[in-house]
Amino acid sequence: MIKIIKKYINYLYLAVFVVLIVVSYLSSKRKPDNVTELFTDLGWLNNFPKWLDVPFMHWINTGWRWFSSEYGLVFDAIGYVLLRAYVITKNLLVDTPWPLVVLGVVALTYFASGKKIGTTIFVGFCTFSIGFLNPRFWDKAIETTTIVFIGILLCIMVGLPVGIAMARNPRVRNAILPVLDLMQVIPSFCYLIPGIILFGLGAIPAIIGIFIYSCPPLIRLTDLGIRLVDKEVIEAAESFGANKKQKLWGVQMPLALPNIMQGINQCTMMALAMVVIASMIGTRGLGDEVLLGLQQLNVGSSLEAGLAIVLLAIVFDRITQAYGEKIQEKTQPTIKKKKYKI
Amino acid sequence: MKFIKKSVLSLVLLAGITLGTSSANAACKAHLGDFDWDSANIHTAIASFMIEHGFGCDVEVTKGSTTPIMAAFFDGQIDVITELWEDNLVELLKPHFADGSIIHMGTNTPASEQAFWVDRATAEAHGLKSVEDMKKPGVWELFKDPENPSKGRMTSCISGWTCYTINFVKLKEYGLDELYTNFDPGSGGALDAAIAGAFAKGKPIFSYYWTPTSLMGKAEIDMVRLEEPAYTADCWAAMSVVVEDIKANGQEAYVPSCANEYKDMALTKTVRADWAAENPDVAAMIKAYALPTEKVNEMLAYYVDESDGDMEATAIHFLSSNSVWESWVSADVAANIKSAL
Numbered sequence: 269m270i271k272i273i274k275k276y277i278n279y280l281y282l283a284v285f286v287v288l289i290v291v292s293y294l295s296s297k298r299k300p301d302n303v304t305e306l307f308t309d310l311g312w313l314n315n316f317p318k319w320l321d322v323p324f325m326h327w328i329n330t331g332w333r334w335f336s337s338e339y340g341l342v343f344d345a346i347g348y349v350l351l352r353a354y355v356i357t358k359n360l361l362v363d364t365p366w367p368l369v370v371l372g373v374v375a376l377t378y379f380a381s382g383k384k385i386g387t388t389i390f391v392g393f394c395t396f397s398i399g400f401l402n403p404r405f406w407d408k409a410i411e412t413t414t415i416v417f418i419g420i421l422l423c424i425m426v427g428l429p430v431g432i433a434m435a436r437n438p439r440v441r442n443a444i445l446p447v448l449d450l451m452q453v454i455p456s457f458c459y460l461i462p463g464i465i466l467f468g469l470g471a472i473p474a475i476i477g478i479f480i481y482s483c484p485p486l487i488r489l490t491d492l493g494i495r496l497v498d499k500e501v502i503e504a505a506e507s508f509g510a511n512k513k514q515k516l517w518g519v520q521m522p523l524a525l526p527n528i529m530q531g532i533n534q535c536t537m538m539a540l541a542m543v544v545i546a547s548m549i550g551t552r553g554l555g556d557e558v559l560l561g562l563q564q565l566n567v568g569s570s571l572e573a574g575l576a577i578v579l580l581a582i583v584f585d586r587i588t589q590a591y592g593e594k595i596q597e598k599t600q601p602t603i604k605k606k607k608y609k610i
Numbered sequence: 611m612k613f614i615k616k617s618v619l620s621l622v623l624l625a626g627i628t629l630g631t632s633s634a635n636a637a638c639k640a641h642l643g644d645f646d647w648d649s650a651n652i653h654t655a656i657a658s659f660m661i662e663h664g665f666g667c668d669v670e671v672t673k674g675s676t677t678p679i680m681a682a683f684f685d686g687q688i689d690v691i692t693e694l695w696e697d698n699l700v701e702l703l704k705p706h707f708a709d710g711s712i713i714h715m716g717t718n719t720p721a722s723e724q725a726f727w728v729d730r731a732t733a734e735a736h737g738l739k740s741v742e743d744m745k746k747p748g749v750w751e752l753f754k755d756p757e758n759p760s761k762g763r764m765t766s767c768i769s770g771w772t773c774y775t776i777n778f779v780k781l782k783e784y785g786l787d788e789l790y791t792n793f794d795p796g797s798g799g800a801l802d803a804a805i806a807g808a809f810a811k812g813k814p815i816f817s818y819y820w821t822p823t824s825l826m827g828k829a830e831i832d833m834v835r836l837e838e839p840a841y842t843a844d845c846w847a848a849m850s851v852v853v854e855d856i857k858a859n860g861q862e863a864y865v866p867s868c869a870n871e872y873k874d875m876a877l878t879k880t881v882r883a884d885w886a887a888e889n890p891d892v893a894a895m896i897k898a899y900a901l902p903t904e905k906v907n908e909m910l911a912y913y914v915d916e917s918d919g920d921m922e923a924t925a926i927h928f929l930s931s932n933s934v935w936e937s938w939v940s941a942d943v944a945a946n947i948k949s950a951l
Contacts, residue, residue: 297916325918333810340811351756461799465807469765469795470757550796550804552757556769559796563770564857565677 292322336465343466350418354471358414362407369410370395373583381590382597391586394579405554405576412553412580415471415546416539419478423535427483428528431490432516441491448484456481456542460549474546482538486531493527494520529592536584544577554580638667638889643679643688646798649822649877652909653692653718655925657899660935663950664943665892677770683712689885690896693718697846697875698772701854713886715879715897719906724773724820724872726764727833732814740837741784744816750789753816762790765804765817769794775853776872777818778861783849783869784838790816805831822903824910838871845870891940898938905932926951 273280293299296319300306312319336343361369374392381387399406434441459480463473497520505519521528547555554577561570640661644654654671662669672679672688680699682688684706696703706712728738732752738744750762764781767773774794781787795801801817802825808815809831817833825831839845845868855863879896886893913924929935930951936944 321918336810344811355757355759457799461803464800464803465810468756468807469793469800469804472756546796548797549800550794556794556796560769563675563677563768565681 288322289320293319295323295326296321332462340466347467347472350422350472350475353418354414354475357417358411361410361414366399366406373587377587377590380587380594382594384590387586387590391583394582394586398576398579401572401576401579405557405573408552408554408557409576409580411471412540412543412555412577415474415543415551415553416478416536416584419475419482419539419542420532420535422475422479423483423486423539424532426479427486427531427535428490431487431528431531432494434487434491435494435520436516444487448487451480452484456545457548460546464549469550471551473549474543474551477546478539478542481542482535485534485538486528489527489531489534490524493524493531496527497523526592526596529588529595533585533588533592536588537581540577540581540584638665638892639670639689640667640885640889640892641670641672641687641689643683643691644671644673645679645693646673646675648824648910648913649719649906650693651921652906652913652924652928653899653901655921656928656935657690657692657896659922659925659929659950660895660939660947661892664895664939664947665889666946667889667892675768675770676772683880683882686711686882686884688882690879690881692879692896692899694878694880695722695875696878697873698776701850703880711883712880713883713893715881715893715899717876717900718879719822719877719901719903721874721903722821722877723835723874724818725838726836727817727819728836729808729815730832730834731812733834738834738836741786744786744836745789752814753790755791755793758791762816763793764790765795765801765815766792767794767818768797768801772853772857773818775856776849778856779849779852779864779867780838780869782864783866805833822906822910824907824914827907827911828914839869841870841873844868846873891943895938895943899935901934905934 298318298321300309300319306312364372370392373395374388377391378384378388398409430444434444456477460473460477463476467473467476494516501519501523502515505515510518543551543553544555544558547553547559554573557573558570558577561567561573640658642654642658642661644650651673658669658671661667672682674682676695676699679688679691680702683691703712707714726741728744732738736743736746736749736752738746738749743749753762753764755761755763764777764786766777774792778787778792781790781792795804801819802823805815805817805819805825815833819826819833826833848868849870852863852865852867855865879899881893881896909924909928912927913919913921917923917927929947935947939947
């Protein structure tokens with residue numbers, strides 16, 4: 269059966285294409301009164317004819333209406349869980365006195381970077397500067413951070429398993445790669461606006477947007493990281509009788525960690541970019557300060573908010589990068605290797 | 611080498627051709643300012659089609675939100691605004707009308723509404739008829755803001771638009787700010803989607819909105835306009851001062867003043883004086899341009915449901931199925947437009 273399909277697959281595609289053209293002609297409102305006109309009046313060869321229009325929009329709209337009324341409850345449930353997580357985290361951070369938050373970030377950087385004093389001081393200073401730029405930005409930055417944080421958690425929860433599956437099975441990879449391309453390339457408003465209808469205005473559609481926009485690099489780098497692990501190392505593990513599970517968790521994952529951390533870092537940066545765009549759908553945070561500055565033609569205020577976002581990005585970037593470097597030093601002891609060579 | 615020579619020659623030739631065509635059209639240029647809501651889009655589409663095909667002008671359209679477009683208009687980069695929400699911008703427009711750099715071109719659409727609306731099912735179930743009713747105990751909980759559960763959510767205007775600040779003042783004056791958030795939806799599309807989403811799920815919604823709009827023309831969207839204190843010019847003027855102050859100096863600049871309903875206002879048109887002097891015949895068309903509200907709503911419904919979201923097709927549909935526009939232009943211009951349809 270599969271053989272037959274494979275043999276005639278090109279004819280099948282051709283048939284689908286012809287059917288689409290016929291459907292588009294029949295469903296168009298701007299077609300000529302009579303089919304024969306197409307042969308007598310060849311004007312349609314000049315400009316792209318109005319009747320050659322696949323009614324894709326109608327299909328999507330009909331499907332969407334059915335989908336949102338049938339499965340609305342499912343999305344309400346997802347939205348509720350995300351919203352709880354968001355509100356609890358945000359309120360906790362907003363209620364914490366700001367010096368404690370700065371100290372928390374400093375402590376986090378200190379341990380994540382492997383006790384590098386320079387990085388720690390720099391990150392602490394950046395964190396302080398967000399509020400220093402404009403005291404109003406402090407709570408907004410916390411809102412933004414919370415959204416980004418939950419979005420990234422979601423990305424890691426989905427992205428890591430998918431990346432691992434892709435690395436282990438080329439078929440899965442071939443199936444998922446085009447989906448990743450789609451997720452990265454499709455303009456964000458295409459999914460933000462339906463997001464509003466499913467989840468309402470505010471933080472939740474932004475989290476979903478972050479997931480769609482910033483998950484692909486994490487998946488790609490997880491996949492790449494695992495596949496880049498030296499064949500010899502894996503062979504060595506195999507010769508010691510490691511099974512598939514042991515190979516993955518004992519050898520591949522630890523060696524792929526620097527790459528995965530790079531993926532998480534990229535994921536964070538893209539999440540920050542998305543959270544700014546999401547201010548167009550009513551997401552609170554630093555993004556809406558930029559948007560307000562733009563709409564009021566206030567160069568100073570939008571640039572100030574933009575700088576605050578840059579500072580936030582630096583904080584995220586430094587912490588994740590420093591942690592990545594720390595792991596790298598552990599898994600790839602380059603300095604020691606050199607010593608052996610000598 | 612030969613290839614380079616050829617390509618240089620063809621480039622020069624091409625430049626000559628483009629220069630030739632542009633200088634031929636340069637006799638008449640119109641730069642239209644368009645906004646991010648659909649009734650403005652429709653007027654811009656109709657007017658630009660008429661100017662381009664009727665008068666043979668180079669037409670350029672720039673679309674954006676109110677503040678940047680109006681700034682470009684005052685700056686002389688944009689010549690024509692076909693739909694102006696004049697009453698929202700009184701203070702902003704005053705100096706420019708006064709110094710004669712822009713000209714008022716009369717009414718475009720005679721009546722439009724801006725107001726607070728509640729979906730009919732909720733309004734009837736809880737007897738919500740006016741903004742005062744929104745203060746009844748327990749009512750705010752119907753519209754609970756998921757991100758700020760201690761208040762209800764009033765989905766407001768977009769934060770850069772003047773109506774956002776007006777709504778901010780209104781909520782304070784009506785004593786609703788204790789109960790409701792003045793929630794900025796971020797963009798016009800997001801506001802529409804929030805209302806459409808609430809209706810799709812059968813959830814209560816309390817929102818600022820306006821007509822003429824395609825969303826209000828839809829059968830499934832049925833909202834009740836909440837009554838507010840009647841409009842008086844004095845009260846509105848007092849409020850406008852506070853609103854402009856807040857826009858300039860932030861929300862801390864709020865001082866108690868006055869608030870009443872939005873006037874059902876006429877939407878108007880305006881052009882730059884220097885442009886009108888250069889193009890008197892096109893300016894005369896802009897001045898004559900006027901459509902009743904029902905016609906605009908009808909066009910918006912056509913735009914959404916039948917044109918496949920194609921504004922130009924909607925403009926062509928309007929021009930070919932109506933004759934009212936023929937009186938705005940001379941007979942030969944009308945003939946030009948007709949032949950282009």
